[in-house]
Amino acid sequence: MIGMFPQKKQYDVIIVGAGLSGLAAAVSAREQKLDVLVLEKGRSLGGNGNYVEGAMGVDSYLQKEQQIKISKQELLQDELNYSHYEANAPHLKQLIDKSGAMIDWLRDLGVKFAKVGPQGDSWPTIHTFEGGGHAAVTKLYDLAVAAGAEIITSTRAEKLLTADGAITGLVISNQSTGQQRELQTKNVLLATGGYVDNPELVNKRTPLSNRLLAVSNGKATGDGLKMAWATGAEHYQMGAIQYGGGAIYDKVNPPYVHMASQLAAAATQEAILWVNERGERFVNEDVNDNMCHAGSAILTQSRVFSILDQAAVDHLTEVGLYKEVGNSPISPDTFAALKQELDHDLQAGSRYLTKADTLADLAKQLNLPALQGTIDQYNRLVAAGADTDFGKKAAYLTPVTTGPFYAVELGVGMACALGGIRVDNDNQVLNSYGYPLPGLYAVGNDAAGMLVGDTYAVTLPGSTAGYAIFSGRNAILNIATTN
Ligand SMILES: Cc1cc2nc3c(=O)[nH]c(=O)nc-3n(C[C@H](O)[C@H](O)[C@H](O)COP(=O)(O)OP(=O)(O)OC[C@H]3O[C@@H](n4cnc5c(N)ncnc54)[C@H](O)[C@@H]3O)c2cc1C
Incomplete structure (x- = not known):
């Protein structure tokens, strides 16, 4: 539905951002029979997920078919070394351990993969989407809507609402009219795609230079980070910029x-x-x-x-x-x-x-x-x-x-910027004492700083797209079991 306010005032879960992680989360939410709304500030869907070549997975059906064996332990160790141990080991381990099942889940949903393998001198983890990322996000969108998810565009999440530290809802604005409205929910997933299009935040990570050329869609302005910080989330390390060489x-x-x-x-x-x-x-x-x-x-x-x-x-x-x-x-x-x-x-x-x-x-x-x-x-x-x-x-x-x-x-x-928010293994956003802000989740690039040090892990190709899909689903599975 384009440019209109949502049908209802209350949802089990509201997902902010209809990119790769948000749409994967929406499909999962309907699998779990959660009443779900997805808000997208842009006029089109899919975010930077539209440009993705492929997603990371370890021990997927495709790797098994091609007898590609990866030692999960060696991979974890390698990535921890690469990140100078700034990556969060349990979080990275969880992704490595469960990413193969995530690829199989996508295959079962009807998302098609053309091939799996390395990218240059890397682990053979990138599962290339047939038709590129655009085909994958389109499929996820179709599935989510067919299963009853409500997805609206041109509607921006502005501010989170809390009571006693727990999420109670959020304020949204219609991008065409500027009108605002409050919605109620106990669970918000921040899936806003990180901050590569926000020069002030990029500058916190790397000296701004006019020689830095963002190749993203211009919408990754750090909204999720800013909303989370305003609600008490820890200002976690800004992580890494994914330089495209x-x-x-x-x-x-x-x-x-x-x-x-x-x-x-x-x-x-x-x-x-x-x-x-x-x-x-x-x-x-x-x-x-x-x-x-x-x-x-x-x-x-x-x-x-x-x-x-x-x-x-x-x-x-x-x-x-x-x-x-x-x-x-x-x-x-x-x-x-x-x-x-x-x-x-x-x-x-x-x-x-x-x-x-x-x-x-x-x-x-x-x-x-x-x-x-x-x-x-x-x-x-x-x-x-x-x-x-x-x-x-x-x-x-x-x-x-x-x-x-x-x-x-x-x-x-x-391509993207990762970091700024710390999450636990359920993708719940943490405060500076390491405790979750009840009902607040961050997924995709908003949380992917957990996986990297000061340099994006090209050694593990497809890891941001893979994490976007994995983390969206991971947060929803947690909401479904705890609510
Ligand atoms: C050119 C390019 C190629 C890439 N190739 C690969 C690849 O091959 N493999 C890989 O692993 N990664 C790749 N990436 C990175 C990949 O695109 C991202 O990791 C992935 O899309 C992240 O998913 P996401 O859901 O976090 O963000 P996105 O997919 O970007 O979605 C975020 C969405 O949130 C919306 N949004 C933001 N703020 C708000 C708000 N306040 N209210 C409502 N909506 C909001 C945005 O408009 C956007 O639609 C590539 C990136 C680029 C730019």
């Missing part, structure tokens, strides 16, 4: 314009040579195997340029890739459109792209005084077959010798 630093067009661009993949994924604002090399470019580490590395410099020579462009266009593309929606055998994209962007006067016949001219245009020296040294390392400066794998050492030369300026994409 290097991204074309385009100050004019929105980031999604470059999502399927071969130039972007050449500059960020092939990563032949990256230099900083002085023209100095600063990292092993293989860091792009982990998109979050690549994002962090880029932010250590003031500006970053990916350098390509004509020989590399010719090779990528006509012969093949130097390196399999990991973090990109595209993975062709060659970048057949690369030359066309370069011509198009140069003709359009795109500020992120610079072309020069000589290195001296490229250095002059971009004010990179150290560029010539850097490239001489880099070519020496390539010739010697060993990157004794930064340790890039020998297989990916490609010389930069043949003009014309291209420089693509890079920023850092951000």
Whole structure:
């Protein structure tokens, strides 16, 4: 139902946000025969769940079929080490232990998976949705509505209502008219998608930079965190930004314009040579195997340029890739459109792209005084077959010798931000003494800071989407057994 107030004034449970976690929770709520309302502030449904490739699971039907065996203990240990033990071990363990059953639950509901496996150098945990995240959220929406869930759009949750510390309801507003109304419930699920679109909150986690480019839907403004904090929830560690590795630093067009661009993949994924604002090399470019580490590395410099020579462009266009593309929606055998994209962007006067016949001219245009020296040294390392400066794998050492030369300026994409709220294993929101605020639950990205340290776990691919679905269902199962 679009842009209207809910049919009733009282519900067993009210879910704030009709994204991936909210819709999974709505289906679960109807399975448990709970009277459920889902509020969505946007005009469309599915949140960032629409863009998801796949969801994490361990020991699912698909992994069993393909004889993919993962040691849950080793996986837990690995992720705890990766997070420097900032991840909450019991919470992460619960997700690992129960995520396979969650994938099977989705399969039983009719959600279709195309494949399961790793993403680059990772655990083989990502179950790719057939038709992408949009197909999955659409299926969940259809199921929830058919089972009797009430879902309304253009309606924002503004404020939680409590009595003696326990949830009694919330205030909502119609986004078209501004009218407000109070609803009653003993259970609220915050499923608002985290805070990547709230610069003030992002700034608490990482120094704000205009080179950070949010690739989300713009609605993850931290509403759940703010409502929870205003009700007495602990201000828990802000956790991690899910950096999407290097991204074309385009100050004019929105980031999604470059999502399927071969130039972007050449500059960020092939990563032949990256230099900083002085023209100095600063990292092993293989860091792009982990998109979050690549994002962090880029932010250590003031500006970053990916350098390509004509020989590399010719090779990528006509012969093949130097390196399999990991973090990109595209993975062709060659970048057949690369030359066309370069011509198009140069003709359009795109500020992120610079072309020069000589290195001296490229250095002059971009004010990179150290560029010539850097490239001489880099070519020496390539010739010697060993990157004794930064340790890039020998297989990916490609010389930069043949003009014309291209420089693509890079920023850092951000998919989501995790952290800010602490929950228990029932996804109940905790106060700073570690006790639940009765009736208040946080799920999906609003609670996913529990799983990470300062860097998102790309080693466990699909974990945010998997957690969104798992935690939505987990909270509802708790409500059903305790109410
Ligand atoms: C481009 C992209 C690709 C991604 N790919 C993957 C992937 O392959 N695997 C993976 O694990 N993760 C991936 N993610 C992350 C994934 O999208 C999220 O982890 C997941 O969608 C989180 O679910 P959620 O329910 O917490 O938030 P969302 O799905 O974003 O839903 C939150 C909803 O809450 C609504 N809302 C917010 N505030 C209010 C309010 N006050 N009142 C009412 N409604 C409100 C929002 O409008 C939104 O619809 C990707 C993210 C992006 C941006």
